[in-house]
Amino acid sequence: MWTHVRSGKIHEYVHNKNGLRVVLAPRPGPGIATMNTTFLVGSRMESAGKTGNTHALEHLLFKGSAHFNPEHHNGMWQLEREGAVLNATTYCDRTNYYEVIDTNKLHLCIEREADRMVAPLLKEDSLASELTVVRNEYEQGENSAFMKARKSLWGLAYPEHPYGTSTIGTLTDIEHFTAEKLRQFHRTYYAPNNAIVSFCGQFDPQAILAKVDEHYGDIPSKEIPTLHVQSKPQTGQRRAVIQMNSSPIIGVGFKACKGLSRDAIALQVLGRILTSGPTSKFFPHIQNGVFHSVQLDWERLHDESLFTVWGMLSSDNLKQAEETIFETMKHCKITNKDLEIAKKQLRNEWTHAEASTQGFSQELAESAARGDLWDVETRHDILQNLTLHDMEHARNYFDVNRSNVITVRPGHVNSPPRVTDSITPAGDADPNFVPEGFDAMNIDLNKVIKTKNGAYFEYPVSDVHLCVHIDSDASPEINALMGELITRGTRVNNRVVDSTEIHCFQVQNDIRRTVRSDHDGLQLNIVLPSDPAILDQELALLKSELYNPVFPVKDFETARRRMAQTAAGDAYDVNAVAEIALRQQVFGQEDYRYPRHASDASSQIWNTSLQGIRDTHAALTKGRVRVTAVANDMKLLNKIQTAMECDGDTPRRRRQRAVPKSHVDMHMEGMSSNCVMLGCAVDIDQTHPDFLPLMLGTSALGGGFAGRLMLQTRDREGLTYGIYAGLEPYEGVSLFKIRAAFNPTLMSKGIASMKRVTHEWAQGITQDELDVHKRMHIGKHMSSLDSEHTIADLVHQHHMNNTLDTMASTDDRIRAVTLEDVNRAMKHINVDNCTLVRVGTLH
Structure with missing residues (x-):
């Protein structure tokens, strides 16, 4: 059945009948696994007139196969309803499909992936609607100056090689796809001997090999065309x-x-x-x-x-x-x-x-x-x-x-240098070897220790994960500028430690730090080895940076210039402009959460002085410091608590609600894809008992491919690449919003579809929809425990939202939500009072 090829970090097998390669990578964890199916076909295999085939086929393979399809109500997106995170990506040399799912449901992925390898539907009517979706994806890329420049640069460098055409293809080829062309492409390249199926996570290796053989073993191999293409040496700039x-x-x-x-x-x-x-x-x-x-x-x-x-x-x-x-x-x-x-x-x-x-x-x-x-x-x-x-x-x-x-x-060409190749040694392998698997580990979130300003979780992670949040009443832009500067130099024992020395210390000790800012303050996320000595040094450095930075003048000028110009660049991003416009319909100008237009944010940064940053920092040092930490030893957590927690002042923040408009139009010349948003303020936040039911109701409207908007506006009508609905919580209020991208010529139809679906949804959802989205959220909550980093993020998120007490019971609380709860909570949203925002080419 299987021949074991080689073992090391991974374990490689090849199927004796059809050449399918399987890679097993068992590891400890909470009962999650990822299945990844990689086909060795990408845009490199495409020729003129057939560009974008690989990418279009990737889209169509989610439309169903012989035994798993929408007609049978068991297609690929049924996995999302079972709580899986799934998607696919296409690039130059490969196409891959992946699912992150509860290990006990891996068999659902295996049977579907095998079926679409051998028997996809690839119907002409499915292609017709999906072509608009693919074109919309293409048009979104055309809005970005950087993406256009990158695409043009590769075309310039590779005029005779397929790398010169972007994976999505040319617009002409996109508009002339046919189902038969895609069927032929699938017949040529989708075969077991041109695929690698990998499994990583907690599973029984012997059972996985048996299940893969059951579903893939009888699929015949094919003769895969040999590609003869080589980029010619360049003979001039x-x-x-x-x-x-x-x-x-x-x-x-x-x-x-x-x-x-x-x-x-x-x-x-x-x-x-x-x-x-x-x-x-x-x-x-x-x-x-x-x-x-x-x-x-x-x-x-x-x-x-x-x-x-x-x-x-x-x-x-x-x-x-x-x-x-x-x-x-x-x-x-x-x-x-x-x-x-x-x-x-x-x-x-x-x-x-x-x-x-x-x-x-x-x-x-x-x-x-x-x-x-x-x-x-x-x-x-x-x-x-x-x-x-x-x-x-x-x-x-x-x-x-x-x-x-x-x-x-707004002369002489040197020959290319000789390439020094790397060679992988073949290695010896026992053909019958099967690795040991790992059982699911229990993550008991009830064991998170809560203090006045801290949350500490002892869990067998390999690194220490630390989040430090300092309250500040400054704007996000000024917090971001200050956050970058405090890591650019500090005084330790009357000696200046500059940014170069700090950078080298971080790299040499495998310390990763990111600085984030928002309307609530400044946050530093730090990941470092579980070494007490390194932790002591990092905590001492961090406290010195927070309370005794040197604010170098040159670094200030550099950071201010970069951030101001980055903010100004957001004025050309239809999505960023639309997000700001919608949030301005929720928060009044006196509210600390009021978002500035890109030009105003840029001006504020430019007009900030170094003394202004010092004054803002002086206020910051008096603010409350909240700490979240995950480590494998309580002694390390105690060190962090002793060093970092601080019961400072909580800023007095002004709140003001906006008087919303019925619509906001912002014309931006030359955009090939418009951003449309529809939303309103909702007078509840995450601490309200109706928040969880309303989140599930909103998910039924626009939560992934199981949401009504994707099923109707994208899948059935083919009007957009993506349309989503969500509930964005703030303190004391939430923002209900729908976002979609439309070609300017399809925008009116898209808005009509979006409004029609939303008004129908507002009348109430069904029990089946609720059951589906409850499973989705429970599954995604489990998938959020896939790595140490996401576990730490989860704990910190609940800490910041003051929901630590209910974190461990999240799944039980989701299960307990009734249809009556959801339809009652949905009354908090009056869809007739929503603001419609349109940004892009409107004329």
């Missing part, structure tokens, strides 16, 4: 210009190497040396105002990929920016310290990407797409052995005469 409403952007890309080469990992490291953090080589140019941000774009693909540095400009001096990019990439000095910091960063990124069952399964899919499943393991060995010589060798790709330059506005 290529350039292109895009003009659209956007801040200036420049991208400089170089064709490099295949993803499985040693050079590819060297380039990942080199990219971090160039662009990551205050030790990066581009950071001085951000401080000097050439850029307000710089980012790396390098993916390890099957064929030669494109290494790109993107610069978001502080001015329209594109010539200076381009010269700076070339000079820095080719000639900056790289030290052993730079190398070790970047290697540590990349190793940490890989490790944390594999932390959840879904994340690890996705890493496996990407490794398979590159051409070697075991890259997920061998890449660590290659990384460990990289040297400065590898960095200099990788820089040989940065030849200005072989560059590709794209800008977004």
Whole structure:
């Protein structure tokens, strides 16, 4: 039945009859598993006139198969009704479908995935409605200056290779799909010998192999076409210009190497040396105002990929920016310290990407797409052995005469460097080996210890997860600016510790920190090893940063410039503009939660002085500090509580309700996809007994593919790529909102459909709908325990919402909700009083 190929971090098997590869990765946890089915077909297999086939087929495969389809009321989206998190992604070298689900329900995924591998319906009428959905997805990408620039840059670099066309395809090909073309594409590439099915989580390996054999074993293998395509060497610089409403952007890309080469990992490291953090080589140019941000774009693909540095400009001096990019990439000095910091960063990124069952399964899919499943393991060995010589060798790709330059506005060619390939050793394997599985672990949320300002959970995690929230009455924009600056330098024992020293300490000790801000204050999320000595150092540093920062002038000017220009850029984002417009119909201008328009937020940041930041910080130091921590030892939690909890002042915040308008229109010229929102204020928050029933009722309207809006406006009428409804809680009030994206020519039909479905929903939902969405929310609550990070987030969320007392009983409270409860709670929403917001091309 199965032959065991190899074991290590994963266990690989191949089916003796049809060549299907199965990967098992059992690990301890609360009874969750991810099934990931990866087909080795992506846009790289498409030719002119057939672009986008892979992506369109991915969409159509959710429309049903011979034995699992909407007519039988048991299609793929039935899994969502069982509490699964499921979706699919398509890219250059692969298409993958995944489900995160209760281990006891894994068989539901296996039987459906096998059926759509061999017998999808792919009906012409399903394609007709889905084409509008795919086109709407395409149009949303056309709204983004960065996405347009990236697509154009790859087209510039790969005129003769399929990588030059984006995965979604060209608009012409999208408009000329046929069901027969997609059936032929499926018959060609969807076969067991062209697929890898992986399972990660808590399961019985022997039972999984038997179940996969039961459903896949009789599917015949196929002869998969051999692809003969190679990118030709570039013989000169290529350039292109895009003009659209956007801040200036420049991208400089170089064709490099295949993803499985040693050079590819060297380039990942080199990219971090160039662009990551205050030790990066581009950071001085951000401080000097050439850029307000710089980012790396390098993916390890099957064929030669494109290494790109993107610069978001502080001015329209594109010539200076381009010269700076070339000079820095080719000639900056790289030290052993730079190398070790970047290697540590990349190793940490890989490790944390594999932390959840879904994340690890996705890493496996990407490794398979590159051409070697075991890259997920061998890449660590290659990384460990990289040297400065590898960095200099990788820089040989940065030849200005072989560059590709794209800008977004208001002689002799050296041969490509020799690629140093990595080779995966074959290894010996017992053909009958089966790994041990893991039983589900009990996560007893009743054991969270609650103090006046803290929540502490002892649980067998490998890292310490710490969330520190400081109350502040400043705006989110000023909190964000202050939050970045307090991590840029501090005084410890009368010595200034600058941002470079802090960055190196964090990287070397595998400490990850993020700073967030909102209307309630400032929040620092920290993940660090369960080492008491490291914890002591980090807590001392954190307290010093919070209460004794140095606020360097140059860092202040750099952060202010970047944040102001980022805020200004939101004026070109239809989704951001629509969100602000709707929330302004809930909160009055005197309310601390009132959101500013992008231009106003940008002006506030620009007009903030360093003394203003110091004054805001002085008030912050008097604020209440709330702490959430998850660790595997109560001694570590006690250290955190002693060091961080502070019973300070709670800001006096002004509240004011807005007088809502019936509609808000905001015209933005040249948008190919409009954002439409419909919503209103609801006079309850998460502490109200009707909140949970109303959340379930709102889910029945627009919670995923089981919601009425997706079933009607998307699936049946094909008017949008996505339409969702939700309940957004604040203190004392919630925001009921529906959001959708429509092509400007379909917006009127889309709004009519959205309103019709919403008015019908307001009359009440059915018992079947309630049962479905109760299962969904219980399942998703379980899926939220898939990793240490999400467990910590869950505890912190309940801590901030003052719902810790009911956290452990969430599933029981959902089960107890009745249909009468839901339909009564829905009376809190008067859909006739909702505000309609339309943003985009309206004329």
